[in-house]
Amino acid sequence: MVIFDAARREFAASGFAATSMDDVARRAGVSTKTLYRLVSGKQALFEGMVADRMDRFISGVRLRACDGSNIKGALREACLACAELILDGEVIALQRLILADSDKFPDIAESFYKSAMRRTVTTLANWLRTQQERGLIALREIDPEAAAGMLLGMVVFAPQRAVLFGREAPPDRAELERRAEACATLFLEGCAVQR
Numbered sequence: 627m628v629i630f631d632a633a634r635r636e637f638a639a640s641g642f643a644a645t646s647m648d649d650v651a652r653r654a655g656v657s658t659k660t661l662y663r664l665v666s667g668k669q670a671l672f673e674g675m676v677a678d679r680m681d682r683f684i685s686g687v688r689l690r691a692c693d694g695s696n697i698k699g700a701l702r703e704a705c706l707a708c709a710e711l712i713l714d715g716e717v718i719a720l721q722r723l724i725l726a727d728s729d730k731f732p733d734i735a736e737s738f739y740k741s742a743m744r745r746t747v748t749t750l751a752n753w754l755r756t757q758q759e760r761g762l763i764a765l766r767e768i769d770p771e772a773a774a775g776m777l778l779g780m781v782v783f784a785p786q787r788a789v790l791f792g793r794e795a796p797p798d799r800a801e802l803e804r805r806a807e808a809c810a811t812l813f814l815e816g817c818a819v820q821r
Contacts, residue, residue: 629654629664630678633671638719642672642727642734672734676741683711684749697762698810704753705781705806708746712782715796718789750774763814780809 632654636645647668651661665671686707711717720738728735751774757763758770765773785805788794797805 627678629661630675633675634716637723638716641723642731669733673737676738680742680745697757698814701814702806702810704750705809706802708750708778709781709802709806713785713796718796747771747774747778750778777813781805
């Protein structure tokens with residue numbers, strides 16, 4: 627939705643406190659009156675923006691990664707989808723603003739945690755659970771939620787921190803593909819020496 631894309635750019639550029647409904651309306655090319663007809667205020671706009679982005683992510687993971695004929699390729703695609711979401715420059719800018727403003731606006735931190743962070747883990751956990759039920763992977767005694775958290779950590783932790791702290795730019799598509807491939811291999815094959 628154009629309004630949510632405009633809101634994401636505005637929040638990322640200005641922060642939650644400094645973003646106004648007028649600025650978002652202007653960026654989206656609609657009147658402020660129209661914007662208020664669609665969303666009740668800035669908090670609702672923020673929550674709608676996060677939900678919209680997550681809905682697109684979740685449908686992408688479902689469509690791209692659940693065919694089951696090539697589990698390594700499917701896992702690589704699921705990892706890549708997660709990396710593209712979490713390591714997106716605007717998403718990282720939103721994380722910075724949330725961290726900076728969380729003491730003044732605790733509701734945005736809570737909303738982002740539930741609607742974005744937890745939903746990402748749950749989406750990947752559901753994907754892993756489905757693959758386990760199909761007999762394509764064996765998580766053994768590891769809960770799919772825990773396995774999803776571990777896998778996401780492998781995929782995004784180091785690059786996300788490097789970007790958050792200004793050490794590096796967000797990885798490009800080729801870097802994300804290499805990392806997703808390496809993480810899929812490590813997750814599926816482990817590090818044990820084959821005898």
